[in-house]
Amino acid sequence: MALTDEQLERYSRHIKLKEIGVRGQKKLLAARVLIIGAGGLGAPAAMYLAAAGVSTIGIADCDSVELSNLQRQIIHTTDDVGKPKVQSAAETVKALNPDVTVRTYHEYVSSKNIAEMIADYDFIIDGADNFPTKFLINDACVLGRKPFCHAGILRFEGQLMTYVPEQGPCYRCIFGAPPPRDAVPSCREAGVIGAMAGVIGSMQALEAVKYITGQGELLTGSMLIFDGLKMGWRRVKLPKRVPSCPICGDSPTITELFDEEQQACSLL
């Protein structure tokens, strides 16, 4: 399929890059990415992936837009308050790029529906705002053999890592199980600087673009940690794979999906 004149112009800054070019742009125009959570991380990730021309973007979120979301969830506007986030996000994405097909999942992501949801996609973005969902995304991607980019933000800090089957540790290799309830404050309790969501969510989009086009080095086997107050990045090397990991280790004890105990809901 040849690119149209309009596409050649729209994606000209990608096409100029030797790492992307027409070939990479065609891969993006054929790729499917699922974003779980249309909040702080999912908002910039969805917008940059839409702008990049990703063929199909899935957006899963059960919440509606609240006024306190707008400080960082830039895919939603003041007029969207009260609307389902998936609807508001889909409208923004479609306005940004008519090349993109949006599929929305206005439902709570659980062990009942996640396997079917991720099956249709090439890459998954973890924009979830709570630990049980983050572990569920990991488990579903490990069992379903799907790559995903994990990220988390709090106060002035953010972190991200990418999982690709057979190429590095999974989220459970590093963190094992969710922390006890209330051990880690949520963004609602502790706050988060809005631009941190933009920085880290945009990097998740970048990981997806690199995976789709097969360029560069992914954050597999390392965790990038950003301190926005001191403007410092640390790239922490992770073990290749943890043999005792309950899901990707040598003798896995997790062989089917389950829901970790739901904690107090937090909003990114």
Ligand SMILES: [Zn+2]
């Ligand atoms: Zn693992």
